[in-house]
Amino acid sequence: MSDLMQVVSRRKFVGQLLGVTAVTAFAGYPVWETRHLVINRLRVGLPSLPSSLSGLKIAFLADIHVGPFLSSQYLRRVVNQVNSLGVDLILLGGDYVHREGRYVASTAAELARLSAPLGVFSVLGNHDYYAGRELTLAELARNGLPCLVNSGLRITRGTDSLWLGGVDDLCRGTPSPELALSGVRSGETAILLSHCPDVAETLKDDRVSLMLSGHTHGGQIRLPFIGSPIIPSRYGQKYASGLVQAPKTQCFVTRGVGTIFPPVRLNCPPEIAVITLTT
Numbered sequence: 001m002s003d004l005m006q007v008v009s010r011r012k013f014v015g016q017l018l019g020v021t022a023v024t025a026f027a028g029y030p031v032w033e034t035r036h037l038v039i040n041r042l043r044v045g046l047p048s049l050p051s052s053l054s055g056l057k058i059a060f061l062a063d064i065h066v067g068p069f070l071s072s073q074y075l076r077r078v079v080n081q082v083n084s085l086g087v088d089l090i091l092l093g094g095d096y097v098h099r100e101g102r103y104v105a106s107t108a109a110e111l112a113r114l115s116a117p118l119g120v121f122s123v124l125g126n127h128d129y130y131a132g133r134e135l136t137l138a139e140l141a142r143n144g145l146p147c148l149v150n151s152g153l154r155i156t157r158g159t160d161s162l163w164l165g166g167v168d169d170l171c172r173g174t175p176s177p178e179l180a181l182s183g184v185r186s187g188e189t190a191i192l193l194s195h196c197p198d199v200a201e202t203l204k205d206d207r208v209s210l211m212l213s214g215h216t217h218g219g220q221i222r223l224p225f226i227g228s229p230i231i232p233s234r235y236g237q238k239y240a241s242g243l244v245q246a247p248k249t250q251c252f253v254t255r256g257v258g259t260i261f262p263p264v265r266l267n268c269p270p271e272i273a274v275i276t277l278t279t
Contacts, residue, residue, distance in 0.1 A: 062214025094125025
């Protein structure tokens with residue numbers, strides 16, 4: 001009888017242990033996924049792109065949110081990974097820190113290590129306003145990271161070019177695609193950076209071949225058959241993540257690198273997007 005009781009007790013203990021392990025794993029996985037950074041490679045066709053620029057590679061990252069949920073050490077890993085990708089151009093989609101200005105200087109200094117032949121360019125997000133708009137602009141400029149606030153410039157490789165414009169944040173600033181695209185030549189390919197993807201829904205300029213955005217984090221949590229319960233967009237699931245067709249252009253929305261509260265991800269890993277432009 002005592003042997004039988006020992007077997008039953010052992011089975012009960014093993015069952016309880018497995019149960020505790022399963023609950024712990026289930027609870028811990030969403031925290032683990034926040035650091036499971038993936039490289040999302042995609043090809044995007046731009047019909048107006050000069051054939052000599054076909055194959056140009058862009059690394060696009062946004063929503064880093066250095067602060068209580070993402071450390072400067074993790075950002076160093078992200079920067080190292082981006083630099084290892086061998087892309088032609090690096091674009092930053094805003095929200096570099098999580099609200100507090102004390103993180104801005106060190107974050108900009110780390111981002112200054114990013115390097116690509118055609119340069120590194122940025123826009124502002126709403127959290128950059130919370131941390132201090134002027135402080136963020138000053139630190140980005142001091143570290144050689146041009147910030148496009150309703151402005152643009154020409155990216156040239158050989159004898160061909162494309163226009164890169166950037167707009168102010170929709171939530172806290174005043175985006176003006178008209179100003180950002182004021183230098184576009186007739187027939188020239190234009191790419192627009194906007195932290196918030198909702199700008200794509202009201203964009204009237206059909207010269208934009210591609211818009212790049214962040215802000216939504218993919219919802220951070222994606223449930224089967226439901227999608228993301230919370231998407232910070234007026235247009236719901238449409239601009240959660242991925243390549244979307246807007247009224248006048250296609251828009252790629254990255255899931256972002258960091259998180260906001262709650263600092264978890266489920267079926268929505270953080271990403272660095274590598275976009276290859278094709279004709």
